[in-house]
Amino acid sequence: MPPALSATGLEKRYGSVHALRGVDIEVGEGQLVGLLGPNGAGKSTLVKIACGLVRPTGGHAQVLGHPAGSLAARSGLGYLPELFRYPDWANGDEVLHLHQRLSGSRGGSAERRELLELVGLADVGDRKVEEMSKGMQQRLGLAQALIGEPKLLLLDEPTSALDPAGRIAVRALLEELRRRGIAVLLNSHLLSEVELVCDHVVIIAKGATVASGTPADLARQSGVEIETAAGVRKFAQATRDDVPRIVAELVAAGEQIYDVTVVRSTLEEVYLEAIAGSQP
């Protein structure tokens, strides 16, 4: 089974601007991958190449085993753009109907009803887009992206217009998608969101990958702190495995131990460290 998305050496130039400089990324079947990076890092360009909206200058991208942008690749994906806009004259149900026709979905009204319910818009399907709040339009965008049971979802800042309750609902939705085996590439600025739901995180800056791994791998141990009668002593290079030995040595030396903490970096700290130098 080919990965839902794989890209190797992806490059993109816009005139003199080098938006992507050889990015590698893979989203496995049913995997939820978070894409992090500062503004202008190339995240949206990467997502748009995967969608076929932007042509890469170099490298290769495949979606479900097909070249990104091909009809076969686009048949299996759903996309929520960062700038989400839907025809303001249509209502929610009509927007979904249009995308059903374009994607060849045979789900009919049952699929539309289920998706509107999934994103919390069951009661406002007949409301015109122009009468919806930004948050409602973004949720409609999520429902639109799910038309035709895609195997890969590309979500570009899917919670940018949502309130905290809406963000929690989207997190629950992402968990539900994982349960259904849908792969997701989640481009987000919200580190907590990515840390909570993603299986894998890729951090890019200035168009290049600067860190990659599971949230647990990235939030790595960074030493041990031991509180003694004389104060807190830090062992910067120590790991969890070193704790019994260090404690034994301190006790043998006559120290009294009150607390032991294995220090871990947060994803935020890892992120800031990774992008250091790429910020203006």
Added chain:
Amino acid sequence: MNGVVTIARYAIQESLRRRVFVVVLILSVGFLALFAWGTSAAFDEVQQHLDVGESPFHASETAGGILLGLAMFAILFLGSVLAVFLTLGAVRGDAERGLLQPILVRPISRMSVLAGRFLAAAAVCGAYVVVMFYAASAITRWAGDWWPDRIIVPALGMAGAVAIIAALSVLGSVYLSGTANGIAVFMLFGAGLVGGLLGQIGDALPSARLERAGTITSWGLPFEALYQNSLYDITADAKGIDRVIVKLGPFGGAHAGGPGLWLWSLAYLVIVGAIASWAFSRRDL
């Protein structure tokens, strides 16, 4: 094909919801009412003062041709306005508003999107100019008992002319933002009409250079040649002094296009479509 039909349906549905057609209907009825009033007054004047029984000059015939020619100019203009406004933001305008990207991610070709937008505009505007042409013809019949010599080819020519305008507007939308595209297409429209008028003047003078200018315009912008052909056909059977007077006016077609015009117009649509499709396929969104 399913994609083309869906996009065309979507474009027409948008126009219906935005009440474009209601506005067009109201303005068109207003235009036809004014045309009926003016035509009736003109025929009354002509029949009272100019129609002389035994004269080789048939004033009512000539007036009918000129009045319907005037109406056809207005109809072509209104049809072109409709064609441009239905298509001016088809690519870049919709992409800038974020409306196009979710559609293009679906498994339909970019060419289908262009074809759908073009077909919707061509069908709507084509039907519009045909209906308006027959309505204006009925008015000349009612007001002055005058009917055009040909009624099918002129209507088709007008429909073809607005289809070419729509195709140029779709092509322009790939490169230009909505406002810039609208301005560009209307400038082409004006250039085409002026070129055609120069050709008419060249034919009347006669001046080979002006005629050549008209011919080049007809090849470059065949909507103008189709319009001229339609004008020619409504008085195709006029002879003698009647023919000369109709040809001298700005609303009398100087030239019949012939079958080559129709073939070139079809080829022109294909070429414009191919360029638009090629340019769109290379565009990052």
